Every structure is written in structure tokens, then in C-alpha cells.
Amino acid sequence: xxxxxxxxxxxxxxxxxxxxxxxxxxxxxxxxxxxxxxxxxxxxxxxxxxxxxxxxxxxxxxxxxxxxxxxxxxxxxxxxxxxxxxxxxxxxxxxxxxxxxxxxxxxxxxxxxxxxxxxxxxxxxxxxxxxxxxxxxxxxxxxxxxxxxxxxxxxxxxxxxxxxxxxxxxxxxxxxxxxxxxxxxxxxxxxxxxxxxxxxxxxxxxxxxxxxxx
Numbered sequence: 001x002x003x004x005x006x007x008x009x010x011x012x013x014x015x016x017x018x019x020x021x022x023x024x025x026x027x028x029x030x031x032x033x034x035x036x037x038x039x040x041x042x043x044x045x046x047x048x049x050x051x052x053x054x055x056x057x058x059x060x061x062x063x064x065x066x067x068x069x070x071x072x073x074x075x076x077x078x079x080x081x082x083x084x085x086x087x088x089x090x091x092x093x094x095x096x097x098x099x100x101x102x103x104x105x106x107x108x109x110x111x112x113x114x115x116x117x118x119x120x121x122x123x124x125x126x127x128x129x130x131x132x133x134x135x136x137x138x139x140x141x142x143x144x145x146x147x148x149x150x151x152x153x154x155x156x157x158x159x160x161x162x163x164x165x166x167x168x169x170x171x172x173x174x175x176x177x178x179x180x181x182x183x184x185x186x187x188x189x190x191x192x193x194x195x196x197x198x199x200x201x202x203x204x205x206x207x208x209x210x211x212x213x214x
Contacts, residue, residue, distance in 0.1 A: 071130040082144040093192035100172040166195035
């Protein structure tokens with residue numbers, strides 16, 4: 001489906017929004033969430049205070065935008081259709097690895113961790129608006145494959161957690177904690193492929209006599 005081309009004013013608004021979000025992310029990392037004012041963000045981003053307050057009336061609303069953009073995927077990325085479990089799960093795994101590999105994702109987690117004792121609501125926003133929607137997309141796909149009979153999964157929440165954890169434990173968490181940690185694109189592809197193979201081997205529907213609890 002073709003999408004409407006943004007008007008000039010819409011493009012300008014989008015560009016200013018991107019500048020604001022980038023400036024806020026940088027200042028939250030440099031000064032902390034509490035010490036960063038909206039006025040300072042407006043100055044750093046090069047937009048007027050009126051423009052900033054029109055798009056983000058509160059600092060919480062701005063942080064929500066950082067979370068949303070960090071976890072956003074392309075609008076054309078539809079969930080894979082059930083029927084080919086290995087291919088579909090591979091698509092979701094690669095998308096997840098791409099999300100975790102974004103520099104702004106690491107920035108987001110560092111902000112949340114640093115401010116957790118004083119601003120636990122930031123962690124709630126990150127979890128409910130960022131991680132959970134993607135988790136639900138994987139959970140929904142696993143459920144669809146289970147209902148299609150391609151796999152037998154008694155606990156789709158657990159299976160989704162296992163799959164995403166195998167990827168994030170190699171691709172993301174070391175990069176968050178270890179300066180200079182880098183994972184090559186080839187290695188990321190291997191990690192995703194092995195995670196898919198592991199889940200497929202664990203939950204494959206091998207025949208009509210297979211118990212759904214196996």
C-alpha cells in the first residue's frame with residue numbers, strides 16, 4: 001500500500017522532532033533525567049521553546065517518544081504469516097537483533113538504569129511501551145504457529161522469553177556493559193540462526209502423537 005507523501009510543514013515538524021529527541025537523549029545521558037530541563041533541550045536542539053512544548057508538553061512525554069522511536073520498526077514490516085516456522089521466527093529474530101544493535105537502544109537502557117532509583121516510572125515506560133509490544137508480536141506469532149499445528153507450545157510466554165533471551169544475551173547485554181564490545185553482522189546472523197534452530201528443535205510438532213507438554 002502506498003503512503004501519502006508528507007507535506008513541507010509535516011517534513012519540517014518531523015525534522016524538528018528528530019532534533020529534539022536526539023538532543024534530549026544526549027542531555028539525559030550527560031546530565032541525568034532530573035537535571036535536564038525542557039528549556040535546555042530546546043537550546044541544544046536549536047528549536048524554540050514554543051515548538052518543543054507544542055510537541056512535548058512534559059519531560060515524561062519526551063521520554064516516551066525516545067522509547068517509542070528506539071523500538072520502532074518500519075511500517076511495512078508486517079508480522080510473518082504462520083506456516084513456515086523457521087523462516088518466520090528468523091524474520092522476527094533478525095528484526096530484534098537490528099533493534100538491539102541501534103546505538104539509541106543502548107543509550108535508552110543506560111538512561112533507565114542510571115535513573116531507576118529516583119525515577120522508576122522511566123523503567124515502566126521502557127518496558128510497557130518498548131519491550132512488551134515487541135514481545136507480544138513474537139508471542140502472537142508463536143501462538144499462531146501453535147494453532148496452525150506447525151509447533152507444539154504449551155507456554156508461549158516462556159518460549160518467546162527463551163527465544164529473545166538467546167539473542168539479547170549475546171547481541172545486546174555485553175555491549176551495554178563492556179566498553180568497545182562489538183559483534184559482527186556475520187556473528188549476529190549466526191546467533192539468530194542458532195536461536196531459531198534451538199526453539200524449532202524444542203517445540204517442533206513431530207507427529208500426531210506428540211504431547212503438547214513435551
